[in-house]
Amino acid sequence: MTHHTTDHTHDMNATSWVESANGHPDFPVQNLPFGVFSTDGEDARGGVAIGDYVLDLRNVLDGDLIEDDRDLLHYASFATLNDFFAMPGGPSELRAKLFAALTDESYKAAMEVCLVPMADVQMHLPFQIHDYTDFYTGIHHAVNIGSLFRPDNPLLPNYKHVPIGYHGRSSSICVSGTDVKRPTGQQKPAEEGGTPEFGPSKRLDYELEMAIWVGQGNDLGDPIPVGEAEQHIAGISILNDWSARDIQAWEYQPLGPFLAKNFASTVSPWVVTMDALAPFRTAQPARAEGDPEPLPYLQHDMSHAAFGIQMEVLITTPKMREAGAEPHRLSHGPMTAMYWTAAQLIAHHSVGGCNMQPGDLLGTGTLTSGEDGGEGSLIELTEGGKKTISLPNGEERKFLEDGDEVIMRAYAEKDGYARIGMGECRATIVG
Structure with missing residues (x-):
């Protein structure tokens, strides 16, 4: 590579x-x-x-x-x-x-x-985005979410063999600073066999992700080898892939996310290039003992395959802003929480012959660190809404309320080099 x-x-x-x-x-x-x-x-x-x-x-x-x-x-x-x-x-x-x-x-x-x-x-938006694919590379997030539904078997058998992803909605991707309107949709019936509810989402959540932009594309039917995949990456930004958890819980089977994800995704405006990130490349974390080796088309040099980028998510509420309070940090963690590398995502996406195009957006999926304070979403922080988060001013949250602003930041720093950042990815929820 x-x-x-x-x-x-x-x-x-x-x-x-x-x-x-x-x-x-x-x-x-x-x-x-x-x-x-x-x-x-x-x-x-x-x-x-x-x-x-x-x-x-x-x-x-x-x-x-x-x-x-x-x-x-x-x-x-x-x-x-x-x-x-x-x-x-x-x-x-x-x-x-x-x-x-x-x-x-x-x-x-x-x-x-x-x-x-x-x-x-x-x-x-820095690109005209023709296609958007959201992956599920955060293994700690996948375990946490899976544990809510399958406590004894949180990861499905395919997770460690194949990069999981779904095709999202490119038309509703918004640049940082754009308000996000609370989505409306069907929600799970209160009783088994009952009539589903319909109305605004009550369990609106953020997802702390990174955005990988495609630069050079490939021809239809001509897969990108994993060893050449990084030549097709334009750069990296921050991504907040909003989720309506109550809508998602009712609609996701059998075909996966739909209205729970298509109402908005927010991306930071600056494309930090692979050249700028060169000093901050780091080894991909080793797979746990007993994990399967990737299939040959996904195998590549892991010594510099990850990005030493730190991420954090903060919140301000209307009351906090009125009082002049600083944003409150909800969680933080590293981009190295990815189970699959950026190169593997591109190689897998194109292996069947899919033609990637300049400006295509790949989301990493929610990146949770695996440590306390490193949860990349509210559904994890609140254990599915069972716990309440207390903010410094005494306010409480389980999920986002109208007027809440979510701010995501990311940066890379290393001894001997100047710190660089991605700027901010922020948006306010409106009713």
Whole structure:
């Protein structure tokens, strides 16, 4: 497998003439994630996060400020990044050129006019998303959920052999900051054989996930080998795949999730590239003793197959915001909670001949750490609604109420390298 390697763009001592980038917890010059933004009165276009600013790539292109890369800048400045990330090597090359310009004082006078304060922009989905697949790679989450329904046999026999996933609804994926309307649907009858209830979900939940974006696609009938799969990953964002647990409990058999999942999924707006993440690659955790080996088409080098990314989920309620209280952290954990690697997900998804396309979104599934405080959903934190969560101001929750805002964050840090982050994935529940 080809790994993205560390180079001068990861030098922790590198600084930018964009002063807010130096020491920034998410967007130092060592990161430079791509996204799509707009400002008042202007249309959406590509940009790069640098400190407290967005570098407007259209203005960089129009000003002819970076030599020899007009084609790359042209595609990177589009209102969607599909064509840009479909270019083999293109994002890596442009990131390196932007790093050089943003660390060279001689570019400052010409380029600082291309900086837009992040507080003044509206972010958009980075890709036109044709397809969305949500996997179930968090084994601790799978055990916790399975234990609620099958205490003696929480994992089904196929779990450790095949990456489990379902095709979700791409049209209802929303960018961070978009309100989520509480879904309505059928719910399980109160008595066996009774008439199902119908109304707004009473057990609305979040799911702490990561988003894996497809860059280069493949032709129909031409599977992606696991050893080449990472070349098809554009980058990573944060994903909250909302779930209406009461609707889900009634509808999921025999074909799986439907209305309980199709009302909204929220994704963070910045695509953190595989190049930026190179220093933070880590070994995939070893499988438990007795677990089966993956079938040959899923076997690959596991020494750098995982991502050393830390995740957390926080909540604010209307009362907390009125009082000026800080968001309360509900749980936190690592992205290494994945039982299957990102490469294995892509290899499995395409092994039957499925043609992946630029901008396709793969969700990891809920990532629960396996330790107390690492539960990736409320249904786990409340043990299926049996327990109550107490917030610092005395409020209590089992599931989300109208006005609650869920905030997810993720970042990578390692000795000898600058910390980089994914920004935030946030949304407020409305009735």
